[in-house]
Amino acid sequence: MIISRLVVRNWKNFVAIDLNLEERVFLVGPNASGKSNLLDIFHFMKDLVVSGGGLYQAVTRRGGINLIRSLAAPKNARIQIELHFSSGPNGDALWRYALDLKPFPGKPAAPMVASERVWKGDRLILDRPDDADRRDKPRLRQTLLENVVTNGEFRPIADFFNSSAYFHLIPHQFRQEGDGGNELLSRGFSRRDFFRQVAAAPPKTRTSRFRKIEAALKLSVPLLEHLRLDESPEKEAHLESTFRNWRKGSPALHDTQLSDGLIRLVGILWSLMEKNSLLLLEEPELSLNTAVVRQLPGLIHRFRRSPSTQVILSTHSPALLSDPGIDGKEVVLLLPAEDRAIKVIRAAELPDVSKLLEQGLSAGDVVLPRIQPARIEELGYFQ
Numbered sequence: 001m002i003i004s005r006l007v008v009r010n011w012k013n014f015v016a017i018d019l020n021l022e023e024r025v026f027l028v029g030p031n032a033s034g035k036s037n038l039l040d041i042f043h044f045m046k047d048l049v050v051s052g053g054g055l056y057q058a059v060t061r062r063g064g065i066n067l068i069r070s071l072a073a074p075k076n077a078r079i080q081i082e083l084h085f086s087s088g089p090n091g092d093a094l095w096r097y098a099l100d101l102k103p104f105p106g107k108p109a110a111p112m113v114a115s116e117r118v119w120k121g122d123r124l125i126l127d128r129p130d131d132a133d134r135r136d137k138p139r140l141r142q143t144l145l146e147n148v149v150t151n152g153e154f155r156p157i158a159d160f161f162n163s164s165a166y167f168h169l170i171p172h173q174f175r176q177e178g179d180g181g182n183e184l185l186s187r188g189f190s191r192r193d194f195f196r197q198v199a200a201a202p203p204k205t206r207t208s209r210f211r212k213i214e215a216a217l218k219l220s221v222p223l224l225e226h227l228r229l230d231e232s233p234e235k236e237a238h239l240e241s242t243f244r245n246w247r248k249g250s251p252a253l254h255d256t257q258l259s260d261g262l263i264r265l266v267g268i269l270w271s272l273m274e275k276n277s278l279l280l281l282e283e284p285e286l287s288l289n290t291a292v293v294r295q296l297p298g299l300i301h302r303f304r305r306s307p308s309t310q311v312i313l314s315t316h317s318p319a320l321l322s323d324p325g326i327d328g329k330e331v332v333l334l335l336p337a338e339d340r341a342i343k344v345i346r347a348a349e350l351p352d353v354s355k356l357l358e359q360g361l362s363a364g365d366v367v368l369p370r371i372q373p374a375r376i377e378e379l380g381y382f383q
Contacts, residue, residue, distance in 0.1 A: 001087055001095075001277075002085070002086065002087075002278075003021050003083050003084065003085060003310065004084050004085065004089060004091070005018075005020050005083070006021060006041070006082070006083060007019075007080070007083075007084075008041060009077070009078070009080035010077045010078065010079050010080065011041060011070060011079055012037040012068060012070060013033075013037055013070060013071075013072075014038070014341075014342055015073060015341050016341075017038070017344045019344055019346070020346065021310075022327070022329050023088065023089065023310050024300060024301065024310075024311050025310075025312040025313070025330055025331075025332055026315055026326065026330055026331045026332065026363070027039070027312065027313065027314040027315070027332050028314075028315060028316070028331060028332065028333055028334070029334030029335065030334075030371050030373055033335070033342055033371075034334055034342050035282075036282065036314065038314075038344070039280045039282060039312065039314060042312065043280060045083070046161045046162065048143060048146045049162050054146045055111055055113070055141065055143050056110065056111065059101075059110070064108075064109030064110070065079070065102070065111045066109060068101075072341065078100045078101060078102050078114050078115075079100070080100045080101075081098070082096070082097070083097050083098075083157075084096050085097075085156075085160070093121055094120075094121070094156075095118070095119065095120060095154065095156065095157050096118070096119040097117075097118055097145065097154070097157050098115065098117045098118075099143060099145075100113070100115035102114045104140075110141070111141070112140050112141060113129070113133075113140040113141075114140075115129070116128040116144060118157070120153075120154065126144065126153070128140075128144065145158055160277045160278065161278070163276055163278075164277055164278035164279070164280070165276040165278070165279050166280040167267065167268065167271045167280065167281050167282070167284075168281075168283070194267060194270070195236070195238075197270070206229060209270065209273050210227065210228065212269070212273070213269045213270065214226065216265075217262065217265065220265065220289070220291075221262055221265075223243045223244050223245050224243060224262075226242045238254055238255050238256075239254075239255035239266065240253065240255070241255075241258060241262070259287075260286075260287035261289065261292075263287075264286060264288060265292065268281070268284055268296075269299075272299065272303035273303065276309050278309065278311075278312070279309050279310070279312075280312055281312070281314070282313070282314050283315055283317075284296055284320075285315060285317040285319065285320050290319045293319040293320050294322060294323065296320055297323035297325060297326055301325065317364075318368055321362060321363040321364030321367060321368065323362070323363075326363045327348070327357075328346065328354050328363070329346055329348045331348075331363050332344060332345070332346055333346070333347055333350075333367060333370060334371075335370070347366070347367050353366050353370065
């Protein structure tokens with residue numbers, strides 16, 4: 001299943017979002033328009049249900065509920081997240097989950113469930129607060145979604161987010177031998193995070209995937225000769241690579257010595273092969289050659305189909321958006337509006353953009369000029 005509709009109120013820099021989603025979504029907008037904040041809505045849901053997570057942890061790691069609530073919202077406004085799940089963009093409605101949050105009385109940074117509702121199809125199966133919540137207010141510090149004892153009737157929603165993944169591999173942090181000690185790394189990949197994922201795959205699966213990754217890298221890194229996973233018992237797992245232009249007998253390069261682009265491409269390819277229900281990619285074009293970036297939408301399309309995975313990514317790249325297979329319904333624009341709000345809308349819903357796309361122009365040609373700051377040319381003369 002996929003998330004077919006997202007409705008949000010008062011989340012970070014968004015006052016209101018009501019957005020239909022496809023199986024592949026490209027988020028496009030100026031700097032600081034909220035692309036990462038929009039992706040973080042889905043990551044927040046994963047933090048709710050993942051082992052060791054829960055509502056309190058999900059809110060605390062973001063600095064408290066007052067830092068999540070939009071500064072443009074009224075002081076006592078609730079944070080509202082509503083997600084619709086279906087079998088596809090035009091498929092049958094399967095689930096609907098709605099969560100409203102507010103500060104817990106006497107603890108302004110701590111969250112409280114103001115409302116939690118679940119529909120199976122059109123049938124409401126959970127409606128909180130209920131009588132038990134009203135008798136025992138501390139119950140509202142937790143969602144029922146996060147608890148396996150209470151989510152049995154709607155566990156497919158929890159399972160969906162539990163199997164989702166966020167990818168933003170930062171090469172210089174990847175080269176660190178440990179976890180890096182940075183809480184922000186838990187949103188993406190540290191070096192150890194990556195090899196934990198690799199180790200979790202069955203041996204035959206690992207071998208097959210790295211064979212495919214090596215073949216893909218040979219197409220995009222001209223001098224690459226071999227890429228292999230070294231899992232020798234006496235060492236921590238690592239990647240080794242060799243190149244054709246080296247003298248005979250040269251030692252293989254350790255993964256901490258690989259180029260930024262090669263590291264990121266390995267990570268992207270591995271993430272696309274994982275069996276995730278939802279994959280969040282933050283600017284996958286970083287450090288990659290333009291010719292490689294142009295191939296990413298096609299790669300995502302093919303890998304997404306088997307197994308079925310919804311992919312939502314943010315990008316600034318004209319090369320990535322030049323793919324003629326990108327439909328206007330897949331492109332989501334984040335546009336600063338005159339009332340200081342951020343307007344979130346699909347490109348296909350803008351008549352002039354839709355018309356140009358129908359005439360054969362690419363999303364990069366049509367959409368990127370729309371998000372360009374009005375006075376950006378003055379930057380070149382700034383001193």
